Amino acid sequence: MKSLKTKLHLFIMILVLFTNIMATGITCWLSYLNSMTQAEQTSSYLAESYKQYLGSKLDEYRREVEKIAKASVLSSADAAAQQQYLKEQAGLEGFAYFALADSQGNTQQDGNVSQEKWFQSAKGGAAYIADPVKSRRGDDLTVTIGAPAGGGRVMYGEITYDAFAKMLDSIKIGSEGYAFVISQDGKTVLHPTKDTVAKPVNYAEKVKTDPSVAPVAELYQRATSGETGVQYTLYQGQRRQVGFTQISGPEKWAIAVSRPISQIMQDLYRTLLINVGIAVLLQLITLVASLLFAAKMTKPIEEATERIELLAQGDLQTDVPQVKGRDEIARLSSALGHTVQQLRLYIQDISHVLDEVSRNNLVTESNVEYRGDFAPIRESLTRILNSLNETFEGISQAAYQVNAGAEEMALGAQNLAQNSAEQASTVETLNSSLQNVSEHVKNNASHATSVEGLSNETIRFVQQGNEQMNQMLQSMRDIDHAANEILNIIKVIDDIAAQTNILALNAAVEAARAGSAGKGFAVVADEVRSLASKSAQATTTTSDLIQRAIDSVKKGMVIADQTAKSLDQIVEKSGQVNELINRIAEASNEQAKAITELDNGMLQISSVTQTNSATAEESAAASEELSSQSEMLKELMKRFQIRGGNVAKDDEE
Numbered sequence: 235m236k237s238l239k240t241k242l243h244l245f246i247m248i249l250v251l252f253t254n255i256m257a258t259g260i261t262c263w264l265s266y267l268n269s270m271t272q273a274e275q276t277s278s279y280l281a282e283s284y285k286q287y288l289g290s291k292l293d294e295y296r297r298e299v300e301k302i303a304k305a306s307v308l309s310s311a312d313a314a315a316q317q318q319y320l321k322e323q324a325g326l327e328g329f330a331y332f333a334l335a336d337s338q339g340n341t342q343q344d345g346n347v348s349q350e351k352w353f354q355s356a357k358g359g360a361a362y363i364a365d366p367v368k369s370r371r372g373d374d375l376t377v378t379i380g381a382p383a384g385g386g387r388v389m390y391g392e393i394t395y396d397a398f399a400k401m402l403d404s405i406k407i408g409s410e411g412y413a414f415v416i417s418q419d420g421k422t423v424l425h426p427t428k429d430t431v432a433k434p435v436n437y438a439e440k441v442k443t444d445p446s447v448a449p450v451a452e453l454y455q456r457a458t459s460g461e462t463g464v465q466y467t468l469y470q471g472q473r474r475q476v477g478f479t480q481i482s483g484p485e486k487w488a489i490a491v492s493r494p495i496s497q498i499m500q501d502l503y504r505t506l507l508i509n510v511g512i513a514v515l516l517q518l519i520t521l522v523a524s525l526l527f528a529a530k531m532t533k534p535i536e537e538a539t540e541r542i543e544l545l546a547q548g549d550l551q552t553d554v555p556q557v558k559g560r561d562e563i564a565r566l567s568s569a570l571g572h573t574v575q576q577l578r579l580y581i582q583d584i585s586h587v588l589d590e591v592s593r594n595n596l597v598t599e600s601n602v603e604y605r606g607d608f609a610p611i612r613e614s615l616t617r618i619l620n621s622l623n624e625t626f627e628g629i630s631q632a633a634y635q636v637n638a639g640a641e642e643m644a645l646g647a648q649n650l651a652q653n654s655a656e657q658a659s660t661v662e663t664l665n666s667s668l669q670n671v672s673e674h675v676k677n678n679a680s681h682a683t684s685v686e687g688l689s690n691e692t693i694r695f696v697q698q699g700n701e702q703m704n705q706m707l708q709s710m711r712d713i714d715h716a717a718n719e720i721l722n723i724i725k726v727i728d729d730i731a732a733q734t735n736i737l738a739l740n741a742a743v744e745a746a747r748a749g750s751a752g753k754g755f756a757v758v759a760d761e762v763r764s765l766a767s768k769s770a771q772a773t774t775t776t777s778d779l780i781q782r783a784i785d786s787v788k789k790g791m792v793i794a795d796q797t798a799k800s801l802d803q804i805v806e807k808s809g810q811v812n813e814l815i816n817r818i819a820e821a822s823n824e825q826a827k828a829i830t831e832l833d834n835g836m837l838q839i840s841s842v843t844q845t846n847s848a849t850a851e852e853s854a855a856a857s858e859e860l861s862s863q864s865e866m867l868k869e870l871m872k873r874f875q876i877r878g879g880n881v882a883k884d885d886e887e
Contacts, residue, residue: 277477296361303389337386352380457488546768
């Protein structure tokens with residue numbers, strides 16, 4: 235099972251890792267967007283810059299041709315001079331040749347050129363650079379430039395594509411970037427790859443059969459419409475960013491600056507590498523910080539857990555380590571310390587009261603204020619002590635009464651024995667004085683009657699003691715019932731612990747439903763459940779202590795029951811004594827009736843005298859046994875200290 239420290243550490247690491255990943259991802263995405271935005275701005279800037287550059291170059295070509303076309307020699311009628319002049323200028327400007335076309339487009343070298351765009355534009359007064367095409371006089375790719383020569387005529391010249399395209403040589407856009415020019419007709423007229431110009435592709439038509447060229451077709455369509463912007467294309471298997479804008483001039487060409495995305499992403503890759511490095515560094519710093527934080531946060535909880543385990547083992551003496559602060563952990567530590575202190579106080583008070591009771595001290599009292607669900611414990615202890623005091627006070631009074639009755643009974647037995655001796659003496663001297671015999675018989679009958687009264691009084695006292703003993707047994711049962719109430723209170727405490735455990739389980743289920751955000755709380759829920767379980771163990775220990783007290787009370791009930799049985803025996807013996815006394819009274823009456831028959835009944839009188847003597851001895855023995863039982867009961871009661879003092883002892887004194 236993973237510790238709370240490990241769980242907290244893992245949670246922080248996962249959270250920081252997720253945060254770093256998200257932050258790095260967002261940073262990289264923003265860097266990507268920023269890089270692409272800057273790249274688009276750069277492409278637009280490059281397109282605009284190279285637009286000015288190519289525009290000035292094309293203007294130079296147009297101005298040069300216009301300058302040559304305005305020469306005065308071309309206005310003369312000397313055709314040979316005109317041809318010589320054009321030939322010289324072509325050599326000087328790097329053109330293949332220059333030629334003149336009349337207003338109808340007729341030429342000596344190339345036939346009629348009236349359908350050419352450069353002718354129509356020049357005739358209208360504007361010099362014009364035509365799209366590259368094959369030369370009229372060879373297979374070379376050439377560019378024709380026409381300019382107005384006056385009188386409706388047009389001078390034009392051809393320059394090789396290679397010479398014309400040298401203006402692109404100075405355009406360098408990274409290692410793989412380049413610039414190219416698109417005509418109004420959607421053809422590539424200038425490109426670093428000559429074949430692209432020699433074999434132009436009509437992307438507007440090609441896209442109908444090949445959807446993969448749709449981005450290029452869109453680029454050409456936007457560029458030829460005079461739009462300025464940035465377009466992403468897929469050219470020769472490579473994704474590229476293309477900035478484009480229209481070049482000023484009658485041709486309405488558009489320049490496009492193309493760069494591969496991989497070239498643009500090089501700077502982004504460096505930025506991403508830096509961000510990843512920073513994220514890894516932060517993760518390492520977080521690893522160390524989370525270890526320190528988790529150790530600091532979980533140490534008080536570990537100490538509290540160890541204290542609860544000691545509490546479950548019955549340790550109420552060890553103090554709970556206190557945590558400074560006002561957070562939940564500090565409050566938990568303080569509450570645990572207060573709980574242990576209160577339990578210690580309650581257990582000490584209960585142990586003190588029960589110990590005093592075991593020492594026969596029934597005047598002790600509980601001096602601790604019990605709070606909440608513990609309050610009934612003090613009430614039960616008070617009821618137990620009150621009931622014990624009342625019961626033992628009644629037993630003490632009963633013991634005194636039994637002792638007094640036994641003394642009277644013993645006195646009566648002594649008198650009976652004395653009378654029997656007198657009867658024996660009278661029998662020996664009966665022949666000498668019948669009158670004395672008659673009086674002695676009357677006295678014997680009188681004494682028998684007195685003894686009978688004393689015997690009845692003794693039986694009444696013993697019966698009262700037996701009733702009081704039954705009351706004591708009922709009081710002991712009340713004590714047992716009160717002890718069971720204490721056990722019920724302990725069960726209530728145990729039920730509270732069980733409910734706390736159930737609540738902790740429910741919190742753990744809810745934390746599990748919350749996912750990773752709730753793990754920290756789930757962890758805390760497991761520790762609370764453990765606390766509830768160990769609190770239940772503590773209540774079990776308390777219940778055992780109360781149970782031992784109940785066992786002690788039950789032992790007292792056994793002693794009281796034995797005392798009740800002894801009183802029953804006393805009642806039985808008293809009945810026997812009373813029966814014997816009745817027999818003595820009957821015998822005395824028979825003696826009175828037989829005085830007149832004394833001679834014939836001497837033997838019978840002797841027998842009756844012997845019976846009286848035996849009866850007196852039995853009565854004395856019963857009295858001694860009753861007195862012994864009473865003394866034993868008084869000695870037992872002297873062991874107990876009850877409110878108002880020891881009743882039996884005080885009465886005896």
